[in-house]
Amino acid sequence: MxxxxxxxxxxxxxxxxxxxxxxxxxxxxxxxxxxxxxxxxxxxxxxxxxxxxxxxxxxxxxxxxxxxxxxxxxxxxxxSAEVADNIYAVPRQTSLLDFSTYKLVMAASGIDFVEMPKAHPALANIEGCLQTRxxxxxxxxxxxxxxxxxxxxxxxxxxxxxxxxxxxxxxxxxxxxxxxxxxxxxxxxxxxxDVYFEPTLLLYYEAQGPQPAITLVDGPLASVYPTEDPAVFTLSSVPHTPLGRCATAAQAHALRAGVDRALVARKRAAMEAQIRHNIPAFSDMFRFLGAQLAIKTKPVGQYxxxxxxxxxxxxxxxxxxxxxxxxxxxxxxxxxxxxxxxxxxxxxxxxxxxxxxxxxxx
Ligand SMILES: Cc1cc2nc3c(=O)[nH]c(=O)nc-3n(C[C@H](O)[C@H](O)[C@H](O)COP(=O)(O)OP(=O)(O)OC[C@H]3O[C@@H](n4cnc5c(N)ncnc54)[C@H](O)[C@@H]3O)c2cc1C
CATH class of the missing domain: 3.50.50.60 (FAD/NAD(P)-binding domain)
Incomplete structure (x- = not known):
């Protein structure tokens, strides 16, 4: 019918x-x-x-x-397009899970990966890395x-x-x-x-030569991932991408509307400092282009x-x-x-x- x-x-x-x-x-x-x-x-x-x-x-x-x-x-x-070099890296100390536990969880879920024999040369303070499709x-x-x-x-x-x-x-x-x-x-x-609304800020970068996608897991960490333009990447950070936690969508829209250059500069400094801990040459590998704003709806909870x-x-x-x-x-x-x-x-x-x-x- x-x-x-x-x-x-x-x-x-x-x-x-x-x-x-x-x-x-x-x-x-x-x-x-x-x-x-x-x-x-x-x-x-x-x-x-x-x-x-x-x-x-x-x-x-x-x-x-x-x-x-x-x-x-x-x-x-x-x-969608393949991401040629796509790495999930578990950092020492800052990850909520150790590398073996992380690997076991993924394997038990039937998700395919290849364990890298050693960390990618751009990475530091890493316990182990998986390569994904x-x-x-x-x-x-x-x-x-x-x-x-x-x-x-x-x-x-x-x-x-x-x-x-x-x-x-x-x-x-x-x-x-x-x-x-x-x-x-x-x-x-x-x-x-129970949900809340989270205005978000991602940063855009131009890769200086071919660069891998790197996602640091698990927990309050950062990632750099290509877009549909293989030379343009986004930088996202679990603690720094959110701009606040709002009870209503209207509050989230108002918060997003108030984002100015000074706030973007503060967020950029915080996100780059965070990712340099594991990608020390980040600023040589990527050139800053600008910011991207959105609003996420998230369920209340820690899972x-x-x-x-x-x-x-x-x-x-x-x-x-x-x-x-x-x-x-x-x-x-x-x-x-x-x-x-x-x-x-x-x-x-x-x-x-x-x-x-x-x-x-x-
Ligand atoms: C920073 C960030 C990073 C993310 N990264 C990823 C990722 O890498 N991969 C992934 O899979 N997901 C990611 N997500 C999640 C993904 O973006 C969302 O799951 C998905 O886009 C939700 O789609 P949607 O259609 O439900 O919502 P939306 O895309 O928000 O669409 C809702 C639409 O409703 C319209 N609307 C609202 N109210 C009204 C109204 N009163 N009248 C008319 N129209 C209205 C809006 O204009 C909007 O177009 C990310 C989200 C954010 C914010």
Missing amino acids: PFRIGIIGAGWYGCHLAASFASLGFEVKVFDRHDGLMREASGNNQFRLHLGFHYARHHGTRLQSRDGFQRFLARYPTL ERVILLHRARAMFEEALSGSLALGQDITALTQQDRHASIDGERFDYVVDATWGQFRPLPI DDRSCYVFRDRRVFTVMSGKIDTIFFATEQILSMIEGDHVAPLAGAETSRLRDSIILPE
Whole structure:
């Protein structure tokens, strides 16, 4: 049965959900307050197609990443690229886990890696290194692909203010749909779990010659990772990338709007000092270009949970995004619940047929 589905949010989640529903014959309409696709977190992140190496402390996140990685490659084969030299390094003393424990956790999760016989020459104070096949997501190709796939279904430049529910419908700013998905990463409707909003700052650098991707794990550490332009890298730091912890999305937007050059300079000094502890020649290897701002929604808790959750309130689904690789989980959850609404219940006579096949031998 072809349903009409309205989606609020044109980030990775809204776009992927819309394309998936459209391919099943559903009519979709995607609303976003921006004039283009993926203008918030989906267009301003580290663009890593995760395999699970970041999440030594959360089993569910590792499994969702490991599976999501394969599915992303199958579904969107042209939207990511290989990162040639991709290293996860466990530093001495500052990591929350020792190298052997880290390695065991990854191996037990079925995630492929190669242990490097010795640390990369650019690294210092390292206990051990793994080499991985993680990839980078190609943002501009993704935007172009979804613009084409969803043309005719996009309602951009619309800041949605009202979502109401009727008997078997829900309405977005007065327009009726059979189902609605809130794909705003918790910014439009409150999520039914405890979350906070974290404005973030990543730094961009130009690599001076070919450089490896280096991620220091596990805990409050830093990483440098290429973008879709192999010469341009992002520097991210667990303690310094966050700009604050906000109870509401509005507070996070206000904090982000207040970022000025002086703050970027302070953050840059802190992030570079941190990464030089393990990459001493960082400033010779990378030239500073500028900053990138976004807002993250995070569950309250210390486990580093970045799994995806889907919640349902009658005709409205709300998605708590994990990472980009978890888009498939959201689609499946929503489709299975819609399907469940339309499976006819079995008549009483049919359910009792089992009894006919029960025998009691002489
Ligand atoms: C610094 C940083 C680094 C990250 N690094 C990675 C990484 O390397 N790999 C990875 O997989 N993930 C990473 N992530 C996480 C990833 O960015 C998110 O999981 C993903 O982008 C979430 O997508 P989304 O579609 O749910 O949200 P968003 O991309 O935020 O999209 C939500 C959309 O909703 C719209 N919206 C909100 N309210 C309204 C309204 N009232 N009316 C209309 N539109 C509205 C917004 O404009 C926005 O376009 C990172 C995130 C950050 C912030």
